[in-house]
Amino acid sequence: MEADILGMSLTKKWAVILIGPPGSGKGTQAELLAEKFGLFHLETSKLGEEKINNPELVRKDQEVAEAKRLYNKGELFPPPWTVKIMVEKIRELAKEGQGIVFSGSPRTLHEAENELPILEEAYEKDNVRAIHLNLTKEESVRRNSSRRVCKANRHSIPDFPMFKDITTCPKDGSELIKRSLDTPETISVRYEVYLRQTQPILSFVQEGGYNIIEIEGEQDIEKVFDDILKGLGES
Numbered sequence: 001m002e003a004d005i006l007g008m009s010l011t012k013k014w015a016v017i018l019i020g021p022p023g024s025g026k027g028t029q030a031e032l033l034a035e036k037f038g039l040f041h042l043e044t045s046k047l048g049e050e051k052i053n054n055p056e057l058v059r060k061d062q063e064v065a066e067a068k069r070l071y072n073k074g075e076l077f078p079p080p081w082t083v084k085i086m087v088e089k090i091r092e093l094a095k096e097g098q099g100i101v102f103s104g105s106p107r108t109l110h111e112a113e114n115e116l117p118i119l120e121e122a123y124e125k126d127n128v129r130a131i132h133l134n135l136t137k138e139e140s141v142r143r144n145s146s147r148r149v150c151k152a153n154r155h156s157i158p159d160f161p162m163f164k165d166i167t168t169c170p171k172d173g174s175e176l177i178k179r180s181l182d183t184p185e186t187i188s189v190r191y192e193v194y195l196r197q198t199q200p201i202l203s204f205v206q207e208g209g210y211n212i213i214e215i216e217g218e219q220d221i222e223k224v225f226d227d228i229l230k231g232l233g234e235s
């Protein structure tokens with residue numbers, strides 16, 4: 001591609017949504033897409049944590065204080081608040097002409113119903129791309145019960161041969177740990193929750209007239225990324 005030859009980045013004003021069960025590689029693929037196309041990697045959890053870790057905001061904003069209280073108890077952020085902060089951030093990024101890639105959002109039909117119209121309005125329908133990363137429950141459980149995460153930012157290090165010898169996080173150098181939450185039982189539950197709460201988004205998106213790029217997630221990272229690029233018409 002011409003832009004490649006000139007050494008320029010292939011910046012895109014896309015809004016890319018990745019939908020897939022735990023362990024399907026949403027975060028990893030989002031990072032790769034962000035890097036290749038100059039997209040902002042928007043993570044709900046990170047955005048929410050930024051807010052609740054801002055003491056000024058917690059003091060001033062009752063909703064933020066409530067989100068922090070729930071978070072500290074190990075519960076999820078309140079869905080209406082999640083939608084609110086996501087919509088705010090989407091509008092802010094769109095205004096700057098910045099493309100976005102989401103991982104882990106929308107997570108519920110409620111979120112999708114609220115976020116998709118905003119995306120369509122801010123990015124135009126053609127630029128909103130939906131990708132479904134398929135992964136069986138067996139593989140989800142296998143991958144997640146043996147994955148490691150970094151201490152500083154919870155970057156996930158999947159259980160792939162290429163990562164076997166890594167002992168610190170490639171992104172921030174922090175220690176890699178196994179989370180006690182990552183047992184086969186809890187992962188199995190998370191997969192069922194995904195099927196019930198998140199997967200219905202696919203039909204909703206399809207009914208909205210979008211094509212869903214179907215990807216076989218049970219391949220290595222490079223192959224999955226290649227297939228995504230093909231699906232996006234970029235390879």
Ligand SMILES: [Zn+2]
Nearest residue numbers: 150155169172
């Ligand atoms: Zn890290």
